[in-house]
Amino acid sequence: MxxxxxxxxxxxxxxxxxxVGGGLAGLAAAAALAEQGIGVDIYEARRRLAGRxxxxxxxxxxxxxDHCQHVSLGCCTNLAAFCRRTGINQRFRRDRVxxxxxxxxRRFTLAGSxxxxxxxxxxxxxxxxxxxxxxxxxxxxxALLALSHWxxxxxxxxxxxxxxxxxxxxxxxxIERFWAPVLVSxxxxxLDRAALGPAxxxxxxxxxxxxxxxxxxxxxxxxxELYGPPLVAWLETHGAxxxxxxxxxxxxxxxxxIDSIVLASGRQVRPAAVVLAVPWRRARGLLQPGPxxxxxxxxxxxxxxxxxxxxxxxxxxxxxxxxxxxxxLLDTTSxxxxxxxxxxxxxGYYYQVVISASRELASLDRQRFIDTIVxxxxxxxxxxRSARLLNWRMVSxxxxxxxxxxxxxxxxxxxxxxxxxxxxxxxxxxTGWPSTxxxxxxxxxxxxxxxxxxxxxxxxxxxxDLRRGWLARLLLGREVDRPGRSS
Numbered sequence: 215m216x217x218x219x220x221x222x223x224x225x226x227x228x229x230x231x232x233x234v235g236g237g238l239a240g241l242a243a244a245a246a247l248a249e250q251g252i253g254v255d256i257y258e259a260r261r262r263l264a265g266r267x268x269x270x271x272x273x274x275x276x277x278x279x280d281h282c283q284h285v286s287l288g289c290c291t292n293l294a295a296f297c298r299r300t301g302i303n304q305r306f307r308r309d310r311v312x313x314x315x316x317x318x319x320r321r322f323t324l325a326g327s328x329x330x331x332x333x334x335x336x337x338x339x340x341x342x343x344x345x346x347x348x349x350x351x352x353x354x355x356x357a358l359l360a361l362s363h364w365x366x367x368x369x370x371x372x373x374x375x376x377x378x379x380x381x382x383x384x385x386x387x388x389i390e391r392f393w394a395p396v397l398v399s400x401x402x403x404x405l406d407r408a409a410l411g412p413a414x415x416x417x418x419x420x421x422x423x424x425x426x427x428x429x430x431x432x433x434x435x436x437x438x439e440l441y442g443p444p445l446v447a448w449l450e451t452h453g454a455x456x457x458x459x460x461x462x463x464x465x466x467x468x469x470x471x472i473d474s475i476v477l478a479s480g481r482q483v484r485p486a487a488v489v490l491a492v493p494w495r496r497a498r499g500l501l502q503p504g505p506x507x508x509x510x511x512x513x514x515x516x517x518x519x520x521x522x523x524x525x526x527x528x529x530x531x532x533x534x535x536x537x538x539x540x541x542x543l544l545d546t547t548s549x550x551x552x553x554x555x556x557x558x559x560x561x562g563y564y565y566q567v568v569i570s571a572s573r574e575l576a577s578l579d580r581q582r583f584i585d586t587i588v589x590x591x592x593x594x595x596x597x598x599r600s601a602r603l604l605n606w607r608m609v610s611x612x613x614x615x616x617x618x619x620x621x622x623x624x625x626x627x628x629x630x631x632x633x634x635x636x637x638x639x640x641x642x643x644x645t646g647w648p649s650t651x652x653x654x655x656x657x658x659x660x661x662x663x664x665x666x667x668x669x670x671x672x673x674x675x676x677x678x679d680l681r682r683g684w685l686a687r688l689l690l691g692r693e694v695d696r697p698g699r700s701s
Contacts, residue, residue, distance in 0.1 A: 230255055231665060232475055232485035234462050234500065237265025238651055239639035240491030241441065241449075242296050242658025246675045248452035249299060250666060255485070256454060257477070259461035262438055263446070266493075266614060267651060269438035274605050275530060275561040278436035281609050282526035283552045283568050285399075288680070289419040289427035290652035292659055295677045300448045305440050307539070309430040314395075314542045315594045316345055326425050331683045333362075333422035333690070343392075345544060350388040357382045361414050362422055362690050372620040375413045376406040395542050396420075399550060401648045402522045402615035404571045409620040412648040422690060424680035430540065432552070465490065465636075466502045469509045472636045487635035487665045491658070494519050494616065494642040510636075512627035519625050519642060524614035525572040527587055528607040530562035535595040543567075546590045547583075562604040565591075572610060580608055615649035616642050629657055630664040637661035 231247055233240045236258030244254045262268060269278045286293050286306070297303035311325040322343050326335040341351065360382060366372050373381075375397060379389055394405055400416045401408045420427045433440050446456050461478040465488060474484045490497055498513035507513075527548075534556070541551040547569065554564040567587055569575065575583065584606050592598040616622065626644045629637050639661040640654065647653035659675040666673045682690065 229253060229486050231487045231489060232257060232483060233489045233491055234465065234475065235265065235491035235639075236260070236263040236456070236458070237491060237493075237640070238267050238441070238654040239641060239643075239658045239661075240265075240489060241445065242292075242655040243489045243491060243637075243639050243661045244449060244454055244658075245296060245300055245452075246659055246662035247665065248449060248454045250662075250671065250673060251453075252666075252669070254449070254454040255483070256449070256456045257460045257462055257475070258456070258458050261458055262442070263456070263458070264437055264441035266611065267437050267441065267654075269436045270609075272528075272607060274607075275564070277561065277564070278438045279528055279607065279609075280437045280526065280566075281611050282524045282614065283550070283566050284433060284437060284651060286431035286651055287420050287427060288429035288431065289424065290431065290650070290655075291677045291679055292655040293652045294431070296655045296658075300445050302440055302445055305434050306431045307434050309432060309539050312428070312430065312542060313538055313540065314343070314345060314391075314544055317543075317545050317590065317593050319594050319596070320345070324428075326428065328425075330425075331685045332425045332427070333686055335425040336421060336428065345391050346388055350385055350392075353382075353384060354388055354392055357384055358417060358422070359689075361410075362418055364410065364414055366411055372409050372411060374406055374620060375408045375410055376404075378410045378413075379405065391544050395544065395549065399568070399570050400650070401618045402524060402570050403618050407522075407571075408618050409622065411623065412618040415647065418690060419679060423682045423686045425683070427680055432539065462500055464502055465500050465506070467506050467633065467636070469505050469633065471633060487637070487668060489637050489639050489658075489661045489665065491639035491661070493613070494640060495613070497638070497640075506633075509632050510627075512631075513638075515625045516627055516642060519622060520617040520619060521613035522570075522615050522617040523572050523576075523610055523612045525569045525575055525608065525610040527567040527569070527584070528609070529565045529567065529584075529588070529591075529603060530605040531565070531598070531601040532562055532604055533597055533601045534563050535565060535591060535598045535601060541594070543590065543594065548587055548590050551591070567591075575610060576612075584608065618648045629660040630667075634668045635665070637664040 230253035233244045233256040236256050244256050248254050267284055269280045272279045311323050314322040322345055324339045327338055397413050401412050462475055463478045464476040467473045472488045474482045476482050494516045501507045539553050548567045550568045552566045556563050588603055626642055627638055628644045639657045641649045643657045645653040645656040663675050
C-alpha cells in the first residue's frame with residue numbers, strides 16, 4: 215500500500231481497472247474483480263479507506279472512534295459475502311436478541327423462535343411486547359401483512375411511510391414505539407419523509423422472509439480497523455494496489471470509452487476500465503466536461519438526491535451502565551445505544567448513542583443536549599444515576615446517507631453506463647436497497663459484473679437474498695435477487 219501513491223500512479227496501467235474512491239462500494243468492486251484475476255488499482259483521496267464507513271482518532275480517549283455506529287442485518291447477504299471473501303467476517307458479532315426500554319426502565323425483548331418458520335418466528339416475542347396495547351399489536355400485525363403485499367404503481371405517487379401508516383390506522387404510540395425505531399435507523403429518514411418502498415424492503419427482507427434476517431451484525435472493532443490493514447493485505451495478495459492520499463482531478467474520455475484519469479498531482483493513468491465510486495454529489499464533477507458528461511446525464515439527476523444526517527454521541531463513564539450489547543430506547547431523543555465496553559487506556563466505559571435523521575439537533579446547544587442524553591440513560595439504567603461522565607464527543611454527519619424520499623429511486627443511476635469501460639458504484643446507485651452497507655456492496659458487485667461483461671468474462675457476482683422458507687414463499691411470493699429482476 216502506498217500512502218502517497220502519486221509517484222507510482224504516474225505510469226500506464228493498461229489492462230488494470232482503476233477504482234476511483236476507496237469507500238465500501240469501491241472496495242467491494244475491487245475485491246470482486248481481484249478474485250476474478252483482474253488487476254485493480256484503488257485511488258483514495260483520504261488517508262484511510264472506507265469513506266463514510268470510517269473512523270477518526272480521538273486524542274482524549276486514545277481510541278479510534280467511528281463517525282457513527284454501523285450495523286448490518288442477517289438479510290445483508292452481499293455484505294456478508296464480501297466479509298467472508300476478504301476474511302474480515304470474524305470481526306462481527308451477532309445479536310439475536312433485540313432489547314427495548316421504556317423511559318421508566320421497563321424492558322422488553324424481541325428474539326426469533328427456533329421452531330417456528332418465517333414469518334411466524336417473531337410472533338411469540340411480538341405478542342410479549344408490552345409497550346404496545348393488545349389492540350395496537352393486532353393492528354401492527356395486520357399492517358405488516360398489508361405491507362408485505364403492497365407494490366408501487368405507475369398511476370399513483372408513492373406514499374410516505376407516515377401517510378401509509380395513517381391510512382392503515384396505526385396509533386401514534388405504535389408508530390413511535392414499533393415502526394419508527396426500525397425504519398428511522400434503517401432508512402436514515404423520518405417517517406413523514408421516507409418512501410414506503412424502502413420501508414417494505416426492510417420489513418419483508420429483515421423480519422418476514424427468513425428467520426435469520428432480523429439478527430443484528432455489529433462490528434467488534436472500529437471501522438478503521440475493520441476496513442484497514444487486514445483488508446488491504448488481502449487485496450494486495452490478490453494483485454490489487456491501494457493508493458491513499460491520491461485524489462483524482464479528472465476522468466477523461468469520450469462517449470465510446472474512458473481514456474485516462476488525471477491525479478491532482480498532474481500525473482496521468484490509462485486504465486483498461488474505471489469504477490467511479492465516489493459520493494453522488496462528487497461524481498459528475500470528476501468527469502471531463504463535454505461529450506463525457508453528456509453521455510452520463512444520469513449523474514446530474516443523482517445530484518438532486520437529498521441528504522439526511524446521522525448523529526453519534528460518544529460517552530465515557532466511570533462505571534458500567536449495562537452489560538447489554540445494545541438497547542433500543544423508546545419515547546426518548548436517544549434511539550439506539552451501543553456498548554463498546556471498557557477501554558484499554560483506563561478512559562472508562564464507552565457507550566454510543568445513535569440518532570438518525572437528526573436535522574433538528576443542528577440548532578441545539580451541545581452541552582444541554584448531552585445533559586438530555588445522559589438524563590435519558592439515567593432514567594433507564596440505575597447505575598447511570600451515580601455515574602460520572604468522563605468525556606463525550608458528538609459527531610454529526612450531515613450527508614451520512616441519501617434521503618429515501620418518494621421519487622428518490624428515479625434519481626439513482628444504474629451501475630452499467632453507456633460507456634462500456636466505465637461503471638458506477640455507491641449505495642446511491644440502483645441497488646434495490648436504501649443507503650446501507652449492503653447497498654454499497656451490492657453496487658460494487660454490480661459494477662464489477664458490468665466490467666467483466668466488457669472484458670468478455672460474464673460472471674454473476676451479486677449474491678441472492680436469503681432463501682425464503684416455505685411459509686414465507688406461500689405468503690410473500692418469490693424472492694428478488696437483483697434490482698428489477700425476479701429469481
